[in-house]
Amino acid sequence: MASKPRTLYEKIWDAHVVETRDDGTSLIYIDRHLVHEVTSPQAFEALRLAGRPVRRPDLTLAVPDHNLPTTARRDAAGGRIPIADAQSAAQLAALEANAPAFGIRYIGDADAEQGIVHVVGPEQGFSLPGATIVCGDSHTASHGGLGALAFGIGTSEVEHVLATQTLLLKRSKSMEVRVEGELGPGVTPKDLILHVIGVIGAAGGTGYVIEYRGKVFEQMSIEGRLTVCNMSIEAGARAGLVAPDDVTFAYLKGRPMAPKGAEWDAAVQWWRSLATDDGAEFDKSVVIDAADIAPSVTWGTSPEDVLPITGAVPAPESFADPSKQDAARKSLAYMGLEPGTPLTEVAIENVFIGSCTNSRIEDLRAAAAVLKGRRKAANVRWAIVVPGSGLVKRQAEEEGLDKVFLDAGFEWREPGCSACLGMNPDKVPAGERCASTSNRNFVGRQGPGARTHLVSPAMAAAAAVTGRLADVRELVD
Amino acid sequence: MQALAGVEGRAIPFGAKNVDTDVIIPAEWLKTITREGLGKGAFETVRAEPGNVFDDPEHAEAPILIAGDNFGCGSSREHAAWALLDLGITAVIAPSFSDIFSGNAFKNGILTVVLPQEQVDRLLEVAREHPITIDLETQTVTTPFQDRFTFEIDPFRKHCLMNGLDEVGLTMARGDAIAAHEASRVRHLPWLDNATEKAA
């Protein structure tokens, strides 16, 4: 059958349409639903009030992450250490009760597999190529790194998916972000996506699903692809995608929830057919030269406020758009930065390595490689590493990475969202600066008054060692 | 969701313009685990003022709220609708609403009635001492006097409200289509089923 060439996004969309209404909205089947404690309580409550069951508990996985403290959760006798914040404790208790009540598999706070939902999904093989994946969390876009159509939803939609395993959606526009050439030394997937956001802007992807294309992505590990797709939302896009390939299949094979045997072979065959056809058209195309990308760092309070580490704090007047000038003025006041200051002269007091953007084993290896045999600078008050899951933590310990971090003066924590957002005890004090591997440098994101500079894990390590924002290329050869 | 043929009773003559969702329910109330109980935080800043209309015994348990232009602007929090419901409010009358708020209100079975400013002014006056009747079938608002105002409403929303159909319920009514999709999915993409059981 000769059909019109289609993009990866169109193929996944088409495979999930239950029906299309007259007004152009489609009922889309959802293959995988990840549930965490913050956005689910009212959804479960609504089901209970209406006497409705969860349609497909087998396609739903519940994991607490946002509110969990990253310090020890059990005492020596195995008893639960109480959580100080009553509302956090209530949200966690609600999920722990709701999951079994609705027949949903629950990975609890003391299980080795517990972690940030967006780390756990791929790691367990729950997230698969070509699948539609949702979660009440905007960084669900991460799973697009496996070639899945993955996006965040609100609480009413969580309820809708729990009850019907579908969502009513309008098809998005498609954008191709093509990166030509190869990344230079010291330049990581995090630097790449920060650079992309700088180029297209924090709202540039609004209304689009982005497909990342080019040799750079073909050569990139799954960890790297997850990092890139994770931050698609910071460019305004609902989802990001990288076509599934042999790297993807090698990553997934043998994972606990991945298909096995004959099912695996059939799955791989289908996954291979999903790649964007030659001649398929995108609504928008952005081409980026990899040679233009340096280790990057944000200076302001939007992820689009990004510069190469070799740059200097910009003057608000340097922006053409008056509203951007105004935003830059406010950002610089909040960040306590003077225009013209070289970024490498900006001293930092805190370092956070973690979050669903950069807490996988490869991220920890990259940071440890910089830290090995070094110590954090005297002015760095607080430095923590928060593995994305219990399994990442265990793997890192087997490789001796925990020792490297501890020797460098870092704290080695239990998995969770931690200092990515000020919802649990891990916060950056007001007025202090943090080199952070997370994804949002919004006002107050890491705690009221906290000043966030987004960087890669290697750059965070370099900042810890030097006590300022630093070019990692000067620390490694 | 409750089927809603109309709303009859006392109305709170609030009348304020540009009431944002932070006023309806302040941010510190968002870290909750239920939709219930938010009425306590509803209009907290307004109710801090002595003599405010919400705490006037005359309007205790009034099911209708009358507001000014652009009601429900600001953040998209669904808690605003939950807070109104918890106060016992099932209809809001105003000259205009923010889109997101009216969507959230509809999802939660709250009727939003748009009327021109002079009619809203008249209702504000009547509401101080008398009840108001909203009839959804005839799309009218009437008072114990001669007033009779008609309003527009999206036919689909009207149908849903009158029959107590929420979005989840409507999609559940498409259960056959969903089941058909699931059946074809088992044939073509069988590995997608029983995801969490595979790890057992």
Ligand code: SF4
């Ligand atoms: S790590 Fe941060 S961005 Fe990721 S899910 Fe947790 S809070 Fe959200």
